[in-house]
Amino acid sequence: MRTSIATVCLSGNLREKLEAIAAAGFRAVELFENDLIAHPGSPKEVRALCEDLDLKIITCQPFRDFEGMPAEKRVRTFDRAERKFDLLQELGTDLLFVCSSVAPDAQGGIDRLAADFKELGERAAKRGLRVAYEALAWGKHINDYRDAWEVVRRANHPQVGTVLDTFHIFARGLDLEPIRAIPGDRIFLVQIADAPKLQMDYLSWGRHWRCLPGQGDFDMVAFMDALTATGYDGHLSLEIFNDRFRAGSARSVALDGRRSLIALMDETQRKSKLAVPGAVKMPPPAPVRKVEFVEFAVDEGDRPGFEKFLTALGFAKTGQHRTKDVSLWGQGEIRIVLNSDKEGFAHSYQITHGTSVCALALNVPGAAATLERARALLDTPHKGAVSPGELDIPAVRGVGGSLLYFVDGTLGKWSEVDFVPTGTQATGTGLLAVDHVSQSMQYEEMLTWLLFYTSLLDARKTPTQAVLDPGGVVQSQVVESGLGIADATGFRLVLNGSQSHRTLSAKFVTDFFGSGVQHIALRTADIKATVAKLKEGGVDMLSIPENYYDDLEVRTDLSPAEIDAFKALNILYDRDANGVFLQAYTATLDGGFFFEIVQRDGYAGYGAANAGIRLAAQARLARPAIQG
Ligand code: MG
Numbered sequence: 152m153r154t155s156i157a158t159v160c161l162s163g164n165l166r167e168k169l170e171a172i173a174a175a176g177f178r179a180v181e182l183f184e185n186d187l188i189a190h191p192g193s194p195k196e197v198r199a200l201c202e203d204l205d206l207k208i209i210t211c212q213p214f215r216d217f218e219g220m221p222a223e224k225r226v227r228t229f230d231r232a233e234r235k236f237d238l239l240q241e242l243g244t245d246l247l248f249v250c251s252s253v254a255p256d257a258q259g260g261i262d263r264l265a266a267d268f269k270e271l272g273e274r275a276a277k278r279g280l281r282v283a284y285e286a287l288a289w290g291k292h293i294n295d296y297r298d299a300w301e302v303v304r305r306a307n308h309p310q311v312g313t314v315l316d317t318f319h320i321f322a323r324g325l326d327l328e329p330i331r332a333i334p335g336d337r338i339f340l341v342q343i344a345d346a347p348k349l350q351m352d353y354l355s356w357g358r359h360w361r362c363l364p365g366q367g368d369f370d371m372v373a374f375m376d377a378l379t380a381t382g383y384d385g386h387l388s389l390e391i392f393n394d395r396f397r398a399g400s401a402r403s404v405a406l407d408g409r410r411s412l413i414a415l416m417d418e419t420q421r422k423s424k425l426a427v428p429g430a431v432k433m434p435p436p437a438p439v440r441k442v443e444f445v446e447f448a449v450d451e452g453d454r455p456g457f458e459k460f461l462t463a464l465g466f467a468k469t470g471q472h473r474t475k476d477v478s479l480w481g482q483g484e485i486r487i488v489l490n491s492d493k494e495g496f497a498h499s500y501q502i503t504h505g506t507s508v509c510a511l512a513l514n515v516p517g518a519a520a521t522l523e524r525a526r527a528l529l530d531t532p533h534k535g536a537v538s539p540g541e542l543d544i545p546a547v548r549g550v551g552g553s554l555l556y557f558v559d560g561t562l563g564k565w566s567e568v569d570f571v572p573t574g575t576q577a578t579g580t581g582l583l584a585v586d587h588v589s590q591s592m593q594y595e596e597m598l599t600w601l602l603f604y605t606s607l608l609d610a611r612k613t614p615t616q617a618v619l620d621p622g623g624v625v626q627s628q629v630v631e632s633g634l635g636i637a638d639a640t641g642f643r644l645v646l647n648g649s650q651s652h653r654t655l656s657a658k659f660v661t662d663f664f665g666s667g668v669q670h671i672a673l674r675t676a677d678i679k680a681t682v683a684k685l686k687e688g689g690v691d692m693l694s695i696p697e698n699y700y701d702d703l704e705v706r707t708d709l710s711p712a713e714i715d716a717f718k719a720l721n722i723l724y725d726r727d728a729n730g731v732f733l734q735a736y737t738a739t740l741d742g743g744f745f746f747e748i749v750q751r752d753g754y755a756g757y758g759a760a761n762a763g764i765r766l767a768a769q770a771r772l773a774r775p776a777i778q779g
């Protein structure tokens with residue numbers, strides 16, 4: 152199957168859309184009629200533009216309210232179809248795309264509609280054109296793909312076929328099994344869209360909330376499995392009406408679109424036993440065994456303060472890079488790289504963003520294979536300068552231009568090659584591992600990065616949660632990978648984005664000059680002991696109001712002594728069906744970064760119930776994280 156996209160998916164004027172589509176590597180496009188009408192050039196000029204960009208126009212859609220018209224309007228309707236045929240021929244394309252009628256006076260009856268399509272097919276055949284029929288979820292008489300196919304089957308004309316559109320099929324919750332019985336060569340086009348499950352009328356849902364496969368809740372692989380069984384080998388064409396995409400960058404949405412189709416074909420091929428024609432060969436998605444290290448870009452001025460902060464958190468400097476101004480810090484299984492080198496990626500990242508997390512390294516079963524998968528998915532590999540004898544760690548560009556490294560093998564192999572041990576061991580404050588990483592980004596980017604992680608890694612997403620910040624609502628999206636692997640901590644990631652400019656996450660993006668890691672949660676087995684040690688070391692913790700603890704007393708059966716201990720240490724409490732979650736936060740560093748300390752006893756979430764309390768506390772305070 153070949154990839155295609157409808158111009159309606161993207162922002163910009165027609166030329167900008169087509170250029171973005173070609174730049175993403177598409178070779179086929181569905182022109183949306185409104186884009187053509189609003190364009191100042193003639194259809195012939197549009198055809199030439201597409202030829203210049205090496206884009207094949209597969210249709211110019213839609214043609215509405217055709218079938219079932221009463222006798223007095225039927226002649227006029229066929230005249231309209233002939234005019235459309237003229238247009239298609241000027242554009243150099245051959246497919247008339249008919250979506251099911253919503254006209255109030257349209258009449259039903261499968262045989263009546265089949266007769267209309269038979270006549271339309273005959274007229275199309277005279278010009279060497281074809282006709283495809285789609286059931287809209289909100290169509291007056293035909294709103295189920297099985298009925299549209301039955302109309303086509305009874306029209307029994309070689310120039311007439313059907314369209315399958317995943318949005319219209321899933322929106323109505325239709326059974327996918329009957330798809331298998333449709334001959335693949337009678338399916339003239341397949342349109343692909345995912346969507347979040349929402350309680351909404353079909354039209355509003357379909358016009359504003361469609362998204363790329365993998366970004367929503369529909370079982371796209373089950374659809375693709377049924378489609379593959381038909382023998383279909385035509386275009387998979389994205390038709391996405393989404394408010395965020397219309398406000399976003401056309402180039403980025405087009406690239407995401409192509410990535411999503413490549414990932415969908417790959418996932419289908421791996422999960423079904425069928426070979427998907429056109430699927431790109433690539434290694435399977437990798438489960439993340441753990442966060443191998445976190446790299447901070449720190450300039451010389453900030454470094455003494457940051458090192459003091461790490462020391463107070465219980466970290467020790469365990470290694471010094473053989474050739475660069477880079478040091479390695481450790482505690483438990485946590486590895487932090489401090490990069491103050493004057494050359495290279497971290498330095499340029501630091502100049503833009505200040506002291507910040509410039510890279511994450513993920514431990515995966517095969518680092519080279521993960522990079523190969525990233526390339527196949529059109530991600531952007533990064534090649535840094537490597538001195539003789541140093542490891543060349545595979546990397547791709549991630550959120551906000553930061554890096555995502557892939558490391559395989561046992562923990563610390565890379566550190567033995569690149570770092571000279573200092574001989575120092577961390578005494579520690581009981582911190583064991585990275586529990587989760589939180590990245591703040593523009594609201595419009597959230598779907599991009601969700602797709603980036605879920606296509607590349609063996610990862611699952613959980614439903615988006617709305618978190619209340621004093622400055623507005625923050626949307627929070629979790630991605631998890633490798634949590635079930637024995638002897639590994641997996642990778643838990645929280646993506647945050649906000650439409651309000653006054654939330655903490657939006658301010659971070661503004662102050663940071665881009666998207667990036669806003670906090671990292673470190674896990675302990677005994678949060679009370681750990682936080683007590685941090686306080687002794689001079690780490691300033693985020694202060695939680697007394698009202699929170701009064702409320703805990705009312706709504707939980709924690710003992711007063713337990714609540715007093717939490718209050719003294721500013722620890723937040725939550726529980727789910729599986730267990731308890733305890734959290735505390737360091738005060739925020741310059742630039743907006745902070746650490747979270749968590750104790751996770753079987754609990755699966757991220758403390759969303761406490762997020763509003765934490766955000767309000769952070770909004771009140773802007774104190775330095777370390778005293779003295
Ligand atoms: Mg459609």
Ligand code: MG
Pocket residue numbers: 587589670672747757
């Ligand atoms: Mg957190």
